[in-house]
Amino acid sequence: MADLKTADRDALDSSTFAFAKQRKEPLENASHVRNAIARFNQVKDVSDDERDAAWKRIKAAAKKHGVDVQEKSWREIGKG
Known part of the structure; x- marks a missing residue:
């Protein structure tokens, strides 16, 4: 994985x-x-709206970076 330095x-x-x-x-x-x-699903203290x-941001970034996403919704993560 590409690491990001703190700065x-x-x-x-x-x-x-x-x-965000x-x-x-x-x-x-x-x-x-x-x-x-x-x-x-590990991110804590966020609402369903968040x-x-x-x-939506993940799906847009996936398209931009050529990542295939099978799930149609975040609610499907880990269900298949």
Whole structure:
């Protein structure tokens, strides 16, 4: 996985994170997108609306970085 140094992570705009308000799960490259999907259900203290918004950002980043996403909704993660 591509690591982000703290200074680099702090310099990212909030919109480049799946969970923008919490600045959780950066979406800078394909590796980060796959990691955001894998860790999606581990993010705590977020509402379903925040999860919906995060899923939209993940899907957009996946398309941009060529990552195939099987799930249609975040609610399907880990169900298949």
